[in-house]
Amino acid sequence: MPKYDSAKRPPLIIDEFFQLIRYRDLVILIIENILKSRYKRSTLGIFWMLLNPLLQTIVLTIAFGTMFKSSLPNYAVYLLCGLLIWNYITQTTQYAMVSMTQGGGLLRRIYIPRATYIVASAGNGLINLLVSIASLAIIIFFLNHPITLSWFFLPISILILTMFTLGFALLLSTAAVFFNDTVDIYQVLTQALFFLTPIMYPPSILPTEIGKYLIWNPIIPLIDIFRIPIYNNTLPDMDIIIKAIILATIMLIVGWTLFTNKADQVIYRL
Template sequence: MTTLRELYEYREMLFSMVKKDLRTRYRGSFLGFLWTFVNPLLQLIVYSIVFSTIMRMNIYNFAMFLFVALLPWIFFSTSITQSTTIMMANSNLVKKIYFPRIILPISVALTGFMNMIFGFVIVFIALIIFKIQLSASIILLPIVMINELLFVIGLNIVFSALNIFFRDLEHILGIITMAWFYLTPIIFPVTMIPDKYLKLFFLNPMTSIILPYRDILYYGLWPSKKSLLLVFLMSLCFDIFAFIFFDRLQRRFAEEI
């Protein structure tokens, strides 16, 4: 509760860090902030060409099938990767100025979340172009996105703390996320998973986080409300663990950095 109170007291600092990161990410580039929209647009064009002419999948409009799940994955993988180095990148702040250190990994998650929201502008435009109709299930999309944000915040907090004591984590995490990508039904439908391995795939929390995006945006289906609730509770419990874990380790941050 003390950490939550401090986060509320330093909320302006948190929002300022997110704004600064969003403004400076593409500073000096020709297109600037437009890259937030151009990147997902270029990805969509590449996937459309590759999977419609070269690697033909027996899935209708495979580019969109992939894209609506890939964008949330990019938010997830980019955020946890960046969170591992956020403490070292801000070592001067950590050692010299008092503020809730937990703000740093949370700001990474919120910045990535904002980028994903901007990317969804391209997704909705593409859905219109490809004539994929949205259903009333779209009203659950914010819940799906919040579930993912909560899970990412927890992971960011844990990895940002661990990397201070175990500097190889940032390199190991690259391998882990690559394997994690192929263990999540992003480039293939769930129906391709053999029945004997299906339960194992659903032990992966990202499976239950990614699939609702596809249900809502591609299939126009209502995701399982029970599954959404379970993911929310899981993410909330993991966040509580992450806050306690971070609080225990942060006392040694200054001397380790």
């Protein structure tokens, strides 16, 4: 009978990736369970993915649309593009932290890849984003906003966004396991950052002394690579694309490296 040689185990940073591929059916099952548990008691069910961004956009457009009507025609399209990306990043990362800390029982009882819950949370968030784009299409149709070939850039935008969000979720989930207040601190910070990000307003309205600091807001290029092809009907400038790719790549590498290096310790802290 062959003996297990732990020395033959590949580095965890590599092994975790291949284990996730091996357990991909489990990841898909968890994603399905997340969707079912979230909407099983709702009359409208999964249609809330469509209605939530629509209702949010209607309320905010009524509140702020007149204010920015001259500088932002078809304000609802501009607004919803930003909201979809903001909600995707923040809701996915928050859910990943909670699911990681609450899923400790299963992780301790049986072996599954440590990143299973985080990857499943990212998958669930991606499904929410894709469904929510249908609500954006509805608004675009009613406002007669043009659809151009620049929309073909959106798969690249979504890939970059997914890389960033997964890496950020891995980073935050690791922190949440070792520091219990991470979730609460993150919620406070995201509430503040929401108003410091040009989601509801154009960057041009900000005073120069404040606007110059927007370059340090990492969310802006991620929103721009999604919003510009839809709202401006053109491709984002190359510097925006490069900035978003670099940001997403660094976040994914840092998040994955930190999580896999701490993966064995995570089990004992849950």
